[in-house]
Amino acid sequence: xxxxxxxxxxxxxxxxxxxxxxxxxxxxxxxxxxxxxxxxxxxxxxxxxxxxxxxxxxxxxxxxxxxxxxxxxxxxxxxxxxxxxxxxxxxxxxxxxxxxxxxxxxxxxxxx
Amino acid sequence: xxxxxxxxxxxxxxxxxxxxxxxxxxxxxxxxxxxxxxxxxxxxxxxxxxxxxxxxxxxxxxxxxxxxxxxxxxxxxxxxxxxxxxxxxxxxxxxxxxxxxxxxxxxxxxxxxx
Numbered sequence: 001x002x003x004x005x006x007x008x009x010x011x012x013x014x015x016x017x018x019x020x021x022x023x024x025x026x027x028x029x030x031x032x033x034x035x036x037x038x039x040x041x042x043x044x045x046x047x048x049x050x051x052x053x054x055x056x057x058x059x060x061x062x063x064x065x066x067x068x069x070x071x072x073x074x075x076x077x078x079x080x081x082x083x084x085x086x087x088x089x090x091x092x093x094x095x096x097x098x099x100x101x102x103x104x105x106x107x108x109x110x111x112x
Numbered sequence: 113x114x115x116x117x118x119x120x121x122x123x124x125x126x127x128x129x130x131x132x133x134x135x136x137x138x139x140x141x142x143x144x145x146x147x148x149x150x151x152x153x154x155x156x157x158x159x160x161x162x163x164x165x166x167x168x169x170x171x172x173x174x175x176x177x178x179x180x181x182x183x184x185x186x187x188x189x190x191x192x193x194x195x196x197x198x199x200x201x202x203x204x205x206x207x208x209x210x211x212x213x214x215x216x217x218x219x220x221x222x223x224x225x226x
Binding site for chain 1: 143145214216
């Protein structure tokens, strides 16, 4: 079938290293953001979220940073493991807040 | 356990056939969505619904149609499948209210039209 959109950027990291995945969002009115992880053959799964009144939020081995000034999100994964290999999408809630808008996504490969 | 289910998981079908991709959720979510995703590519919203009898087209033009007769069910139909419809179709639901929540995605239906 005809492909739509862009091919995903890729990131390769060594097992045990930290990973940083970046995302630029488009709408300055967005006030809620989510990172999703999509493993091969599966639907995206929620990883971590952050509201615009925060700059940083930590989960288990993951940290999300939000820079509203430059409309930038990053996802940091500590001590990356082979099971972290997946495509990672950021999502913003946009103007209405009724639906999410997904970023391009980044394909993370962890090298054992 | 509350979840969202898509069937079939894989479908290979001939050109011109009518197909319906099923999506059901047990979470009582009002909002449901269909996304199209080619392998290694972005997610594109093709349809959404904010409740029973509410359906809207998404950002990506699609020849498919949807219906929302029951809260838990949001099927997607292609009246006449073509090879250009070959893709993965992801269904999602949300209890999303501005500030909280997110999408729960199904596992997807990978459609191949030959």
